[in-house]
Amino acid sequence: MSDDSQVPGTPSFGLGPDQLELRSWVHDFAADVVRPAAAEWDEREEFPWPVVQEAAKIGLYSLDFFATQSFEETGLGLPITMEELFWGDAGIGLAIVGTALAAAAVSSNGTPEQLGEWVPQMFGTPDDVKIAAFCSSEPDAGSDVGAMRTRARYDEATDEWVIDGTKTWATNGGIADIHVVTAVVDPELRTRGQASFVVPPGTKGLSQGQKFAKHGIRASHTAEVVLDQVRVPGRCLLGGKEKLDARLARAREGAKSGGATNASMATFERTRPAVGAQALGIARAAYEVALDYAKTREQFGRPIIDNQAIAFALADMKTSIDASRLLVWRAAWMARNGQPFEAAEGSMSKLHAGETAVAVTGQAMQILGGNGFTREYPVERMARDARIYTIFEGTSEIQRLVIARAISGRQIR
Ligand SMILES: Cc1cc2nc3c(=O)[nH]c(=O)nc-3n(C[C@H](O)[C@H](O)[C@H](O)COP(=O)(O)OP(=O)(O)OC[C@H]3O[C@@H](n4cnc5c(N)ncnc54)[C@H](O)[C@@H]3O)c2cc1C
Secondary structure, three states: OOOHHOOOOOOOOOHHHHHHHHHHHHEEEEEEEHHHHHHHHHHHHOOOHHHHHHHEEEOOOOOHHHHHHHOOOOOHHHHHHHOOOHHOOHHHHHHHHHHHHHHHHHHHOOOHHHHHEEEEEHEEOOOEOOEEEEOOEEEOOOOHHOOOOEEEEEEEOOOOOEEEEEEEEEHHHHHHOOEEEEEEEHHHHHHHHHHEEOOOOOOOEEEEEEEEOOOOOOOOOEEEEEEEEEEHHHHHEEOOHHHHHHHHHHHHOOOOOOOOHHHHHHHHHHHHHHHHHHHHHHHHHHHHHHHHHHHHEEOEEEEHHHOOOHHEEEEHHHHHHHHHHHHHHHHEEEEEOOOOOOOOOHHHHHHHHHOOOOOOOOHHHHHHHHHOOOOOOOOOHHHHHHHHHHHHHHHHHHHHHHHOOOOOOOOOO
């Protein structure tokens, strides 16, 4: 984007030299390293350490890279990265960016000292790669975050927090070096009585529960995390105790700010475009395979693309993909430029891109006919991978709820 994109109301649709260079750099890695490894790690259903190590070697898996892209002036650094990487493969893509989710939790809630202490440890070094997990969901608290049961109690005598509970579906859960865990400190205050903690490497009492066998994104590790009398030093409470005490006191006084909820909703609006961009990458990959196939596959003496039914399907796929990209870029640009998400534009971008990925990958399978149904071609994997994008990081129903509330100003249920 050119400089005038920084002025609200005058965005540019063209990418500048920095974004073009970034796109081609990530694309090359996705094409040369990620794609060739995709089928193998999908079959193995294991965390693809060698590929993540390759990404670390070139600096794509690093704190420096994610920090640079997060603060890149147009806001498009992360969406461009995500689209290209997930174009390569979504399971491996998630293995590479999963740590950034945990790092984002520290960055939005932690003090500068906490950022400096923990985030570098989440990534490690190219010679000694580390990973991190963000653990919020629980068996009875998925969409309903207020139903969280994991408890954190403060032990004044030792200045430690003692955490007990079970987290589930945690990306990198149990194999991570650092876990960021959300827990209830005051059950009466529901979501406003929750806080986030860093659980440092090697902390006693944290263990991996069940590792889930999944429908898609199978190179990404997803597991339960059990916290049994986990003791972490006071400095592991993100934001610090003084801030927490002040926040709890405000909530107890019944301050009508709704501050905690609004603050976390605003954080989601800022992070959802990057998730939408992941879905966009999968959709584009499947569309490209389908377009190529439709031009070369002949039936009834002509390429199948010469049938309107196929050509129109491809036209719709491309239109939805481009619409998703515009929504994703708009929301990412708004986040970077501090624009208010008055119509939940971040949620809109994730909703549209997620549903587009599911629809487009399904259509791609149809265009490939029998081949689309086999593992000889990548679209069936892409269709399995796309499915998670209407489920995690807020289901499609929850995105609609958020958008509906934003546009109506009412507590839609
Ligand atoms: C592969 C994978 C990776 C994940 N990674 C992480 C991670 O790293 N960290 C983490 O904390 N979590 C993670 N999650 C959890 C994920 O965010 C949750 O699965 C998601 O939030 C949905 O919660 P749930 O599965 O409990 O579904 P539920 O909340 O039980 O929802 C079930 C259905 O009911 C619908 N529903 C629920 N409430 C409403 C409502 N009010 N109105 C209308 N419909 C509603 C939902 O949309 C959905 O269709 C991951 C999940 C998966 C599968």
